[in-house]
Amino acid sequence: MSGAALGVEIILVFFLALFLLHRYGDFRRQQRMVLFGTLLAWYLCFLIVFILPLDVSTTIYRQCEKDQASPTISPALSNHTPNTSATPTKRRCNKPWSFIPEGIMPVFWRVVYWTSQCLTWLLLPFMQSYARSGGFSITGKIKTALIENAIYYGTYLLIFGSLLIYVAVHPEWHLSWYELQTIGITAANTWGLFLLVLLLGYGLVEIPRSYWNASRHGHLLAKTYFKAAKLMTEKADAEENLEDVMEEVRKVSEAVKYNHPLRRSVDTILRKCPLEYQEKMGRNMDDYEDFDDKQNSYPTEKSLVKLHKQVIYAVQRHNRTRVQWQILLQQAIHLEDVAKNETSLTHQFVHSFPSSEPTGRFSRYVYTPTVEWYWECLLKRWFFRLLSVVLTLFSVAVVWSECTFFSTRPVLSLFAVFIQLAERDYNYLYIEMACFITIFFLCTCVYSTVFRIRVFNYYYLASHHQTDAYSLQFSGMLFCRLTPPCA
Structure with missing residues (x-):
């Protein structure tokens, strides 16, 4: 089994990251570069949860071998027979x-x-600007990405250069290249720790509260109604924005004829439009009319790049709100059915709209309407409440352990006490499970907050393949910045 567990977990974590990326991203439409960068960033961050317990158990075993190699005096002999010659005691170390x-x-x-650092500070920002660019060629997209990143990093270099000049002219301070490297690593880790504490604090409170609110059907239904009203406004705004952008595309398409030098760029924009708009514009276009060089109403390449970027954003936002609206309607209908069936005397769950999907054997013979009623109207509520209480206790234990981690004698941290109890008997399976549950809960609080964050409509991780390339790579940058402090 030497190294086999490490290899198996590396493979399993890869498929876990691939599954989550498939849930949020779109493998068919999004660029391979975007998917690869996001997958690598998520993969490196998820590895910590599963690999760190193995590292802890291996470290404890090696420490036992070191203690066994160096003779130690038994505490019982030193306390009860101080005048006799102490004999070294050795403990058996099981691998x-x-x-x-x-x-x-x-x-x-x-x-x-180092891979996560290169991704978050160099590669992902460049790939993010490249994917968001409205250029029509690879060269144009690379040029746009270089300009945007030059402006972004130029600000950092200006601040860092000013501080470096101040240190250089100071007579008492002398920094070598190794010290500058240490300062850079410390600054990156400090930023990651600040982000980790911020996200962890939110997750420790929000995760137990979300499950407690999920057990309150009335509160959940009212919240769903509020979300539906808010999403309806966003959906209407997205449709209006798409109509305005499509009208601009129609004007450009009618102005730029088939033999115009910029016609290929216009065709690229048209292929990004929804099919119904493509057919409508195709019917109104006269391909046999030549363009006149003397006219000044033709768009420039720069304006087409801007229009291309607007089309990509408008179509992505429209598709996202449309899919989310359908999902939210299904959730609202289901919650209304639960509220209606709670007073049912037959104890059989009745749906207002029967599902059009074919039911399998499990739903037909096991998950019957009676079983569904007891689960949806009775058991699910208490299950979420119990889970919320357990998660609340975990959150309190994390806060207590963080406040008392500096105390080594006596050990007040609850997680440290559990690990030390298992270390006495060298129960490596218990050690790994305790470490895994602790790290899994902490990382769930942090990572789930990353998936919940929404910055207007620029950064938003939406499920059902509705997340755009910019948000995917921005989440990858956040995960990479969390990797060093988590490890």
């Missing part, structure tokens, strides 16, 4: 089932650390 050979983990963590 853990998930033992990782020496030299692998330091290389592994270096690869994870």
Whole structure:
């Protein structure tokens, strides 16, 4: 089993990241570069949850071997027989089932650390600008990405250069290249720690509260109505914005004829439009009319690049709100059915609109209307309440442990006490499970907050393949900045 557990978990985490990316991204429409960068960023961050417990158990085993190699005096002998000659006692060290050979983990963590740093500070910002660009060629998109990142990083370099000049002219301060590298690493880790504490604080409160509110059907239905009203306004605004952009595209398409030099760019824009608008514009276009060089009403290439960018954003927003509206309607109908069936005397769940999807054997023989009634109207509520209480206790334990981690004698951190109890008997499976549950809960609080964040309509992770390339890569940048402090 030497290193086998590490290899298996690396493969499983890859498929987990791939599954989540498939849920939020669109493999058929989005660029391969965007999908690869986001997948790599998510993959490196998720690795911590599963690999760190193996590293802890292996470290405990190696520490036991070191203690066994160096003779120690038994506490019982030193307390009860101080005048007799103490004999060294050795403890038997059992190798853990998930033992990782020496030299692998330091290389592994270096690869994870430096890859995540390169992604978050260099590659992902460039790929983000490249994917958001409205250019019609690879060269144009690269040029736009370089200009945007030059402006972005130029501000940082200006501030850093000013501080560096101040340090250089100061007579008492002398910095070497190693010290400058250390300052850069410390600054990046500090920013990651600040982000980690901010997201963790929100997740520790929001996750238990969300499950408690999910057990309150009346509150959940009222919240769904509020979301529906808000989403309806956003959907109407998206449709109006799409109509305005399509009208602009129609004017450009009618002005730029088939033999105009910019016609290929216009055709590229048309292919990004919805099918109904493409057919409407195709019927109104006269391909046999030549363009006149003397007219000055033709658009420029710069204006077409801007229009292309507007079309991509408008179509993505329209599709997202349309899909979310359908999903939210289904949720509202289901919650209304739950409210109606709570007073049912037959204890059988009745749907207002029967599902058009074919029912399988599980739904037909196991998940019957009676079982569905007991689950939806009775058991689900208490299950969410119990889960909320358990998660609340976990949150309190995390806060207590964070406030008392500096106390080593006595050990007040609850998680440290559990690990030390398991370490005495070298129960590596218990050690790994305790570490995994603790790290999994902490990372769930942090990572779930990243998926919940919404910055207007620029950054928004929407499920059912409705997340745009900009939001996917922005989430990848956040995950990469969280990787070093989590590790």
